[in-house]
Amino acid sequence: xxxxxxxxxxxxxxxxxxxxxxxxxxxxxxxxxxxxxxxxxxxxxxxxxxxxxxxxxxxxxxxxxxxxxxxxxxxxxxxxxxxxxxxxxxxxxxxxxxxxxxxxxxxxxxxxxxxxxxxxxxxxxxxxxxxxxxxxxxxxxxxxxxxxxxxxxxxxxxxxxxxxxxxxxxxxxxxxxxxxxxxxxxxxxxxxxxxxxxxxxxxxxxxxxxxxxxxxxxxxxxxxxxxxxxxxxxxxxxxxxxxxxxxxxxxxxxxxxxxxxxxxxxxxxxxxxxxxxxxxxxxxxxxxxxxxxxxxxxxxxxxxxxxxxxxxxxxxxxxxxxxxxxxxxxxxxxxxxxxxxx
Amino acid sequence: xxxxxxxxxxxxxxxxxxxxxxxxxxxxxxxxxxxxxxxxxxxxxxxxxxxxxxxxxxxxxxxxxxxxxxxxxxxxxxxxxxxxxxxxxxxxxxxxxxxxxxxxxxxxxxxxxxxxxxxxxxxxxxxxxxxxxxxxxxxxxxxxxxxxxxxxxxxxxxxxxxxxxxxxxxxxxxxxxxxxxxxxxxxxxxxxxxxxxxxxxxxxxxxxxxxxxxxxxxxxxxxxxxxxxxxxxxxxxxxxxxxxxxx
Numbered sequence: 095x096x097x098x099x100x101x102x103x104x105x106x107x108x109x110x111x112x113x114x115x116x117x118x119x120x121x122x123x124x125x126x127x128x129x130x131x132x133x134x135x136x137x138x139x140x141x142x143x144x145x146x147x148x149x150x151x152x153x154x155x156x157x158x159x160x161x162x163x164x165x166x167x168x169x170x171x172x173x174x175x176x177x178x179x180x181x182x183x184x185x186x187x188x189x190x191x192x193x194x195x196x197x198x199x200x201x202x203x204x205x206x207x208x209x210x211x212x213x214x215x216x217x218x219x220x221x222x223x224x225x226x227x228x229x230x231x232x233x234x235x236x237x238x239x240x241x242x243x244x245x246x247x248x249x250x251x252x253x254x255x256x257x258x259x260x261x262x263x264x265x266x267x268x269x270x271x272x273x274x275x276x277x278x279x280x281x282x283x284x285x286x287x288x289x290x291x292x293x294x295x296x297x298x299x300x301x302x303x304x305x306x307x308x309x310x311x312x313x314x315x316x317x318x319x320x321x322x323x324x325x326x327x328x329x330x331x332x333x334x335x336x337x338x339x340x341x342x343x344x345x346x347x348x349x350x351x352x353x354x355x356x357x358x359x360x361x362x363x364x365x366x367x368x369x370x371x372x373x374x375x376x377x378x379x380x381x382x383x384x385x386x387x388x389x390x391x392x393x394x395x396x397x398x399x400x401x402x403x404x405x406x407x408x409x410x411x412x413x414x415x416x417x418x419x420x421x422x423x424x425x426x427x428x429x430x431x432x433x434x435x436x
Numbered sequence: 437x438x439x440x441x442x443x444x445x446x447x448x449x450x451x452x453x454x455x456x457x458x459x460x461x462x463x464x465x466x467x468x469x470x471x472x473x474x475x476x477x478x479x480x481x482x483x484x485x486x487x488x489x490x491x492x493x494x495x496x497x498x499x500x501x502x503x504x505x506x507x508x509x510x511x512x513x514x515x516x517x518x519x520x521x522x523x524x525x526x527x528x529x530x531x532x533x534x535x536x537x538x539x540x541x542x543x544x545x546x547x548x549x550x551x552x553x554x555x556x557x558x559x560x561x562x563x564x565x566x567x568x569x570x571x572x573x574x575x576x577x578x579x580x581x582x583x584x585x586x587x588x589x590x591x592x593x594x595x596x597x598x599x600x601x602x603x604x605x606x607x608x609x610x611x612x613x614x615x616x617x618x619x620x621x622x623x624x625x626x627x628x629x630x631x632x633x634x635x636x637x638x639x640x641x642x643x644x645x646x647x648x649x650x651x652x653x654x655x656x657x658x659x660x661x662x663x664x665x666x667x668x669x670x671x672x673x674x675x676x677x678x679x680x681x682x683x
Contacts, residue, residue, distance in 0.1 A: 104518055130517040134510070135543035142507035142540070146483070146514025149501045154518070172504045277499040277515070279479035279522045288493040290484075290502035 095119075096231035097155055097181070099265050103129030104154035106143035108136060108162060111195045112251035113185040116157040137162040141169030141182075148173065148180040149289040151276025153235055157183035159251075160193060160201060163209070170244055171210030174306075175291025177275075179238035181231070182216075183247045185254035188413035197250040197337055198413030202391040205248045206365045213303065215310050217245035217317075218364040220335040221253055225260040230362070236268045237317060241309055248364060250387065252337035252418070310366070319362035320371045324350060328357025330432045331375055332424070333396055334385040335361050342385055345424035349432075356428050364392070372399035381405040381435035383427060387413050407431045444468035446477045448497050453488075457657020459647035459664075460488060462614040463556055463623075464495055467525070470628045471498070474635055476523045483512045485528040485537075488562040492527050506537025509544035512551045523634055525552040531561045534570040534594045541600070548605030548639040552630045555596060555642065558649040559668065566652030570594045573671055578652070593671065597644040601677035607639035609678040613646040615664040619674070626676065638680060646672055 097105070097120070105124055107117040117133065124131040134140035140156045147154035158166060163184050173180055186201045188194035208214045217237050219230040231247050238245035277287045293299040324346055325331060334342040339360040349356040359375055359382075361368050376382070382400060384393040389410050397406050409427045411417040443449060446468035454460045471477050477498055484492035486505035493500035503511040508526035516524040533541050533555050544551065560578055561567040568581040571593045575584040585593075597611040608630055612623035623645065630641035646668045648660035655663065 104514075106514065132513065132517065132547075135539050138507065139510040139513075139540055139543060142504060142510035143514035143517075145503070145507075146501060146511035146516075147518045148514075149511070150481070150515050150518045150522075152518045154514070168504050169507070172502075176502065277481050277501050278519060279481055280497070280499045281478050286493070286497060287499045288502070289500070290493065292490060292502060 095262060096228040097235070098123060098127065099262065100153060100232040100235040101265070102153040102155050102181070102235060103127060104147045104152055105129070106132045106134050106140040106147070106154070106156050108134050108140050108158065110159045110162045112187055112254050113157050113159045113183065116183060137165035138168065141166040144180045145169055145173050145176070145178060148178040149176070149277045151273040151278060155181040155183065157185070159185045159187045160189045160198070163201065163204065167210035170216065171208070171212050171214065172291055173244045174208065174214035174216060175212060176289045177242040178244065178289065179242055180244045181234045181238055181247065182244060183231070184249070186248065186250040194414060195251060196413050196415050197252040197387055197418060199250060199336060199338065199386050200388040200391065200413055201248070202364065202386070202388065205246055206367070206395070214306060215365050216243055217241065217313065218248050219245065220248050220362060220364050222336050222339045222360065223253070223260070224256055224258045226362070227253060228260055229263060232265055236266070236270065239270050241313060243309070248336070250337050314366040314369070317363060318366050318368035318370065320368040321360045321362060322371070322375070323358040323360070325357035325359060325375055325379070327355055329355040329380045330383060330428060330435060331357045331359050331379045332383050332385060332428070333359045333361070335364060335392065338385050338387055341419055341421055342424060344421035345428060348421055348425050349428045354428060354432055356432070367395045367399065369399040372396060373401060376400035376404040381407060381431060383407045383409060383431055385409050385419070385424060387411055387417070405435055444472045446471040446497055448495055450495065452495055453491060455651040457648060457650040457660050459558070459614050459645070460556060462620065463554065463645045463647060466614070466620070466624050466627045467527070467554055468496065469624060470631045473628055474631055476631065476635070479521065480523040480525070481515050481519070483508045483515065483524065483526040485526065485532040487529040487532055489527050489529050489532070489556065506532050506535070507540050508532070508537065509540040509549070509551070509553065513544055513547070513549050516549060516551050520550070523631065525554060525631070527554045528556070529562065530555070530557045530559065530569045530571040534596055542603070545600050545640050545642065546603050546605045548607070550634055550637055550639055552634050552641045553643065554627070555644045556647050557596070557644055557672065558647040559593070560649050560652045562649050562652055566649070573667060595672060597642060597677050600642050605640050606642060606678050607633050607680045608641040608676070610642070610676040611644040611646065611672055611674050613664055613669060613674055615646070615648070615661050622674070644672070
């Protein structure tokens with residue numbers, strides 16, 4: 095629904111649990127709106143259709159989960175190399191391999207480190223509610239167009255399958271750049287447009303990498319988003335993204351009711367990672383407790399962001415059936431580390 | 437004096453990187469002539485593939501999207517579905533289309549995407565240095581089939597024009613060669629028809645062009661040209677394999 099509100103009329107995808115609701119919904123809605131829905135022959139086909147569509151300057155998207163996102167990495171790398179926008183929704187499931195369909199956050203590295211070959215990054219947004227699935231999907235289209243790079247909405251099967259009320263906010267009014275680079279057929283007098291990622295000339299590839307590096311820096315300067323809960327006087331700060339942050343928020347409320355000064359820092363953008371928020375908070379609080387549905391991935395970014403000597407503890411529940419932590423479980427962890435660091 | 441031969445408008449006035457005797461240049465020219473003939477240059481999107489064909493954008497004076505290896509039909513699908521009033525063609529080699537890209541080509545054809553596919557079959561991977569291709573002939577020696585292609589292990593060469601002609605989504609499937617004036621004239625007619633079908637929104641059109649690769653065949657240009665007649669055409673017969681106008 096957010097994609098439609100954002101003006102996306104083209105979707106290319108392939109069925110995989112737990113994201114098949116997206117193609118099912120769009121296969122019904124897009125033809126009514128004059129758009130195109132293609133159930134592609136493969137995830138590889140789907141991402142390359144997105145590449146072709148984005149190259150012509152329209153808003154388009156795909157979606158998948160773990161194994162399918164792995165297959166799409168080739169196309170995502172080419173899109174990044176060709177400076178193409180495009181939105182990819184990744185509803186994470188357990189892995190590696192076929193894994194399982196339970197909630198997972200173990201694709202954090204895959205998403206935030208680019209995922210494919212060649213040393214690129216993509217924008218990664220991490221919703222923790224149905225409302226944010228809606229709002230961040232629209233934001234993904236805007237950021238993707240503004241920065242000319244693929245944007246990923248990274249959720250897990252809990253958020254992806256959740257039913258909760260939300261408001262269909264109208265599309266935010268954002269100044270969007272024209273797309274003079276788009277391949278639409280070269281009318282008389284217009285320059286030839288080429289969408290490509292091959293750079294063979296002396297210094298061309300190096301210059302491209304530094305240009306993208308500067309763009310990533312620009313993203314970090316302007317687009318970091320995060321949410322803080324009860325952090326003003328917090329001595330122990332939990333940090334988690336997506337569905338885990340919801341459980342952490344409940345645990346923080348429980349801790350507060352027992353007089354424990356706990357807070358929560360939830361990154362909304364995973365790339366760019368809100369380093370400055372961590373750095374600032376680490377000057378005030380005594381320690382962090384990072385919670386993830388993995389054996390620890392985001393914790394690397396947390397440790398690189400906080401002030402030197404700040405303790406960052408970890409509690410992880412790797413994905414799999416029955417591995418979602420309860421708020422009570424997190425409260426025990428809070429108490430364990432609160433004693434030693436406070 | 438009447439000018440009887442000139443560079444097509446759809447081709448840039450530049451030197452190509454193709455080796456002496458390579459047939460890519462001739463196929464480029466025939467495609468450009470077809471674009472000129474139907475006045476399509478200003479509304480054409482070319483989709484380049486990986487291999488010697490990647491530099492499409494350096495030679496054609498049209499907008500071009502570069503694709504990952506084998507994915508050109510999927511990229512072209514995305515472009516055509518979003519810009520149905522544009523003319524979209526892919527230009528792919530045999531490794532690209534008939535090995536790593538078999539899934540993309542078969543499904544784009546089966547969907548009847550309204551695009552034109554130019555498939556250059558020179559029985560080898562040209563740019564990477566002459567390895568065995570899905571169309572390498574039985575017994576043909578390449579850098580990865582040093583004892584000759586053994587069809588009991590490597591399978592037989594794909595005849596793509598015939599294979600695709602069995603799909604309902606295909607409007608036109610043909611094989612041409614550019615090794616003789618007669619074949620060039622025939623190829624010109626067939627390539628022109630393929631683009632006309634797209635203008636008329638008839639559906640998927642597939643042109644397989646047999647081509648020489650003197651460098652990787654280890655032959656002189658004339659020898660390579662002769663091999664097209666002696667070895668390629670007997671295995672890959674020329675002709676129109678499907679034409680919905682005749683159905």
